Amino acid sequence: MMQRGDIDTIVSWVPEGGKVLDLGCGDGELLHRLQAEKRVKGLGVDIDPANITAAVGKGLCVVQQDMEDGLQNFGNSRFDAVIIAYSLQVLERPHAVLERIVSIGNEAIVTFPNFGHWRSRLSLLFTGRMPKTKALPYSWFDTPNIHFCTVADFETLCKDLNIVVVERRMSSNMGPLAQLWPNLFAKSASYRITRR
Amino acid sequence: MAQHPFDDSVGLVSPQRAHFPEALYLESGEVLDGFELIYETYGELCANGSNAVLVCHALSGNHHAAGFHSENDTKPGWWDTVIGPGKPIDTNRFFVVCANNIGGCDGSTGPNSLCEATGAPWGSHFPQVTVADWVETQKRLAEYLDIQHWAAVIGGSLGGMQALEWSVRYPDWVSHCVAIAAAPGLTAQNIAFNEIARQAIFSDPEWHDGNYLEAASNPAQGMALARMVGHLTYMSADKMTDRFGRELRQGSFDPQDDEEPVFQVESYLRYQGSQFVGRFDANTYVLMTRALDRFDLSSRGQGNLTEALKDASAEFLIISFSSDWRFAPSRSQEMANALLSAEKRVSYSDIESDAGHDAFLLDDANYLALFSAWMGRVAA
Numbered sequence: 362m363m364q365r366g367d368i369d370t371i372v373s374w375v376p377e378g379g380k381v382l383d384l385g386c387g388d389g390e391l392l393h394r395l396q397a398e399k400r401v402k403g404l405g406v407d408i409d410p411a412n413i414t415a416a417v418g419k420g421l422c423v424v425q426q427d428m429e430d431g432l433q434n435f436g437n438s439r440f441d442a443v444i445i446a447y448s449l450q451v452l453e454r455p456h457a458v459l460e461r462i463v464s465i466g467n468e469a470i471v472t473f474p475n476f477g478h479w480r481s482r483l484s485l486l487f488t489g490r491m492p493k494t495k496a497l498p499y500s501w502f503d504t505p506n507i508h509f510c511t512v513a514d515f516e517t518l519c520k521d522l523n524i525v526v527v528e529r530r531m532s533s534n535m536g537p538l539a540q541l542w543p544n545l546f547a548k549s550a551s552y553r554i555t556r557r
Numbered sequence: 558m559a560q561h562p563f564d565d566s567v568g569l570v571s572p573q574r575a576h577f578p579e580a581l582y583l584e585s586g587e588v589l590d591g592f593e594l595i596y597e598t599y600g601e602l603c604a605n606g607s608n609a610v611l612v613c614h615a616l617s618g619n620h621h622a623a624g625f626h627s628e629n630d631t632k633p634g635w636w637d638t639v640i641g642p643g644k645p646i647d648t649n650r651f652f653v654v655c656a657n658n659i660g661g662c663d664g665s666t667g668p669n670s671l672c673e674a675t676g677a678p679w680g681s682h683f684p685q686v687t688v689a690d691w692v693e694t695q696k697r698l699a700e701y702l703d704i705q706h707w708a709a710v711i712g713g714s715l716g717g718m719q720a721l722e723w724s725v726r727y728p729d730w731v732s733h734c735v736a737i738a739a740a741p742g743l744t745a746q747n748i749a750f751n752e753i754a755r756q757a758i759f760s761d762p763e764w765h766d767g768n769y770l771e772a773a774s775n776p777a778q779g780m781a782l783a784r785m786v787g788h789l790t791y792m793s794a795d796k797m798t799d800r801f802g803r804e805l806r807q808g809s810f811d812p813q814d815d816e817e818p819v820f821q822v823e824s825y826l827r828y829q830g831s832q833f834v835g836r837f838d839a840n841t842y843v844l845m846t847r848a849l850d851r852f853d854l855s856s857r858g859q860g861n862l863t864e865a866l867k868d869a870s871a872e873f874l875i876i877s878f879s880s881d882w883r884f885a886p887s888r889s890q891e892m893a894n895a896l897l898s899a900e901k902r903v904s905y906s907d908i909e910s911d912a913g914h915d916a917f918l919l920d921d922a923n924y925l926a927l928f929s930a931w932m933g934r935v936a937a
Contacts, residue, residue, distance in 0.1 A: 404897070410908065410909065410923060410927070413904070413927065417874075417931045422902045423904050424893055424906075425905055434890075434894040434897055435897070
């Protein structure tokens with residue numbers, strides 16, 4: 362998980378002592394780190410019972426639910442930050458979830474693998490097959506990642522949804538190139554977004 | 558060498574009895590001039606008393622939650638899967654207390670006890686008790702045992718309701734609360750099943766308006782029928798299909814056959830009914846089901862569950878089972894959501910299981926793993 366490059370960014374963005382909702386929290390590694398380093402009041406949400414058990418074992422508060430069911434149970438809540446780390450691509454209706462999280466969070470932090478990365482492009486160009494990487498090793502027919510997007514796609518969607526990008530950070534092993542041409546060189550993208 | 562069944566249990570345990578001479582003012586307005594509780598404890602209470610855990614029993618449960626009563630005992634207490642060394646409620650860490658609720662029939666003051674005023678068994682005159690009344694008696698037991706605080710209060714089904722009631726009635730007493738296969742209140746369907754069970758008992762000619770002890774009889778038929786209905790609702794349809802299908806226990810499907818065919822499921826339910834008659838009391842069954850029906854956690858918040866929970870200071874674990882239709886996952890979710898909206902610390906999981914409501918008593922690896930993992934945060 363740590364080699365993904367978005368985790369340190371998330372940790373740096375989350376406000377100290379804030380109320381944080383981590384959607385698709387997995388085994389709770391990120392939330393655990395946020396509690397240790399940022400003393401957040403954290404709540405995790407995940408759909409997989411095995412993840413719930415793992416996160417509970419780390420002393421976290423987690424509830425099992427499908428974040429695509431509308432998150433209506435957070436109707437009255439207000440979080441300082443709502444995080445979707447590397448789960449956007451598994452959602453059926455990512456746009457609906459994005460709209461929802463900017464309404465329950467003062468700010469949302471969204472990170473995803475950039476499908477516009479040059480390796481993905483070259484892989485498709487030369488092999489003519491859907492790219493597989495070490496981080497995302499699935500075959501096209503059997504992958505949880507049903508909605509890949511590129512950095513450019515994501516920003517266009519935000520604009521369409523009236524969502525403001527407060528800050529973005531690209532991670533890559535290509536250094537400054539990723540900041541100059543993120544859509545081509547960023548391996549993963551991290552965004553702080555909020556409702557206009 | 559075969560493993561001895563005692564090896565992974567708390568081993569031999571014996572019930573104890575506590576007498577509480579002070580009057581108990583019940584929610585109904587009636588007064589019990591003192592009462593007795595029969596209870597068991599497992600593990601050791603540590604010097605500062607910080608490791609006490611209260612386990613609350615369900616409708617037909619009692620104080621014997623874990624371990625064995627004798628060397629020849631083949632059946633352990635009702636929650637032996639959960640309570641014991643290395644188990645979720647780890648008796649190496651916790652001092653576990655479980656009492657038979659008043660109104661019960663396993664040794665605590667109830668309909669079969671003698672009423673001092675009349676010198677006769679209480680029978681149907683035993684006052685209606687409530688979940689809140691049970692919490693009061695459990696608190697007295699805690700004080701009797703020199704316990705000022707529960708590290709956790711834990712229960713399944715009706716026991717879960719008691720745990721929830723504790724968390725709002727005595728928030729300072731409870732730092733962790735676990736409600737498994739429970740609900741903030743029963744649904745109409747649930748109350749209906751309880752009413753059918755009660756009517757089965759009332760319609761038995763041996764019921765004698767609840768004073769069957771004095772009439773030297775027992776509404777066994779009615780009780781058996783009540784249990785059959787109840788038991789049926791604790792199982793899932795899929796599990797029943799797997800276990801019984803359409804198999805016959807005796808006779809055949811041949812229409813020429815004189816012998817009446819008996820399905821496996823019929824035979825099973827009849828057995829469950831008859832077993833129950835020997836170990837449970839009809840008045841207790843009526844009292845317990847009414848206590849269940851009347852419980853409504855939201856009433857503390859004038860019908861608003863979030864409001865009702867506002868004083869709770871415990872951290873909560875809510876667990877449901879996917880095939881439980883008697884206390885459906887949606888009821889646990891309602892509970893978890895109200896806790897979230899009241900800004901309480903809560904974890905919730907719906908365990909995939911085909912065992913229906915009974916799953917909370919059974920040895921399910923995912924359930925026990927989650928339960929153990931969560932109990933890790935409860936400081937002993």
